[in-house]
Each structure stands twice: as C-alpha cells, then as structure tokens.
Amino acid sequence: MxxxxxxxxxxxxxxxxxxxxxxxxxxxxxxxxxxxxxxxxxxxxxxxxxxxxxxxxxxxxxxxxxxxxxxxxxxxxxxxxxxQQPSMRVGASSNIGIYLLQPYLQSYLSTQTRQQDPLDLVIDTNPTIAEKLENAEIDIALMEWWPPKTGFDSQTWKTEPLVLITPPDHALTQLPSISRTMLSGLNLIGGESGSGTGRLLKTYLQDFQQMPTITMQLGSTEAVKQAVRAGLGISLVFASAVVDEVQHGSLCAIPLEDSALKKSIQIVWRHQSLGYDKRPEFVEHLLQTSINLNPAGL
Known part of the structure; x- marks a missing residue:
C-alpha cells in the first residue's frame, strides 16, 4: 500500500x-x-x-x-x-449553489438551537461535485444530474423549470411560450457541461429528428446570461437564475409549452451503514422546509 x-x-x-x-x-x-x-x-x-x-x-x-x-x-x-473535529460539508453544482440553495442554508442555520458542527458549502461543476462526494470530500451533494450508485442514497429535492432567455428586443419575446417543434430547430448557447441538460433535451425532444444546435459552449450560467444580454444568442437556463434580470428588464424569459421541460434537483448522501435509515439532519431540513423560490411571472 x-x-x-x-x-x-x-x-x-x-x-x-x-x-x-x-x-x-x-x-x-x-x-x-x-x-x-x-x-x-x-x-x-x-x-x-x-x-x-x-x-x-x-x-x-x-x-x-x-x-x-x-x-x-x-x-x-x-x-x-x-x-476529532466533526463538520458537515455540503456540495452543490453551480446553478443550485448560486441560485437555489442559499435561503435554505440560512433557514437551517437559524433553526439550530444547539451547538452544531461547522457547515461548509462547496460550489463547483456537477461532475466535480459528484467526484468530491465519491471521494468523501463532501458529505451531502445537491446536483442537477446523478446516476444512482451503490453506497449512496438520493432523493428528488425539487423540480426547477427551464426557460428560454432572450434579449428584450428579440422576436421570440412576443410568444407566450415555446413549443417543442420550435425548440427543436433553435440555435442555443450552451452553458456548464455535465449538468444533464443535454440528456433532458434528448428525452424531451425524443419524437423529433432535429435537436437544437449549440452555437457556443460557455462554462457557467452567468457567462450565458452575459452573452445573451450582449446579443450573441439565446439559451435555456433555470427560471430561478434570471429572476432579477427579468424584473429589471435586461432579459426576457419565455416558458416552454405546458412548462414541460423541468430538471429534478437531487440530494445525494452516503448511505448510513449503522443499521438504521435515518437521513442526515440537513437533508431532512431541505425536504421539509417550504420556501417559495419559484420566480413569479416566468
């Protein structure tokens, strides 16, 4: 060894x-x-x-x-x-850690009445968070895509709708929603790789021979938003990721027809091998706490 x-x-x-x-x-x-x-x-x-x-x-x-x-x-x-010094490390893929998780962390910490183990948050790409979880570098992970693996438990935390974002003056802003047929023929800016959006699109558009064309691949949703604002194209993102921009009028968010394109956010943690199935305290909090994060009007 x-x-x-x-x-x-x-x-x-x-x-x-x-x-x-x-x-x-x-x-x-x-x-x-x-x-x-x-x-x-x-x-x-x-x-x-x-x-x-x-x-x-x-x-x-x-x-x-x-x-x-x-x-x-x-x-x-x-x-x-x-x-010797227990702590809890939570990992989240970029979109979840930046746009969804923060209010839940604040709520969890505010409800703790006893001295608790320190809590650290690690934000990185979806593949990196998965790797850190498998390597025991984090204890709990929140990810956009997770293939079930032996030794880990997982549960859907919530579903997050995807929306098509465009500049305010784009022709598509006149539409109330985007149909599957229209989506299949669009040119899109790609965001963070490894987040599972491509797999989701293939399932969503499985009845169509054509898939959206990716014109450029950017590394984060923030980069995608800046590119769309600059008029470089349009893209699919979490609805929660553009709440401020839509309210301020710098971007438009168009829902998909019937709001059918949604991503399931997974909570994943290492299986407890102590003879009981009790979930970690933070996982319980996430599943039980109801905080409305759905962007109004999207």
Missing amino acids: LNLIWLKSLTTLIEQHSFQAAANQLGLAQPTVTQHIQKLEEMLCVPLIKRGRSGCQPTEYALRLLPYATSMLRLQDRALQAV
Missing part, C-alpha cells in the same frame, strides 16, 4: 523544488525526506525526481501520481477531522 508519509514528502518536494526546503517545511531531517522518496521509487519501480542545477523537478511518473497523492492526503485530513 502507498505510504501517506512518503506521499506527503513527495508532494512537498514537488512544491518546494528542494530536499532541504521540503524537510524544513515538514519539520524533518533532509536525509529522512530523501529516504521517503527512495522508498517510494523502489515500491513503484519508477524514478520520481530529477535533480538539476535549477533544483528538483518531478518526472512524468511523479506528475501522474501527484493528483492521486494530493487526493489521498486530503482524504486523510477529512477522516481525521470527522473523528
């Missing part, structure tokens, strides 16, 4: 570019750090460090190992913290 102490010496050496500097950082003797690297190289049967006039540089093998070593060390810190 990989020795975490050796891995710590390796990651510190890569960061410091010097055995002596790494030893000072770790509070170890320089020969000890050298020994850790040698043992790791012997175990893996590959060279990990190149020595040169400019200092120590990682080999290609070390660079391949580095993200795994970093993840293992981070997981160790989380394991120790879970025992």
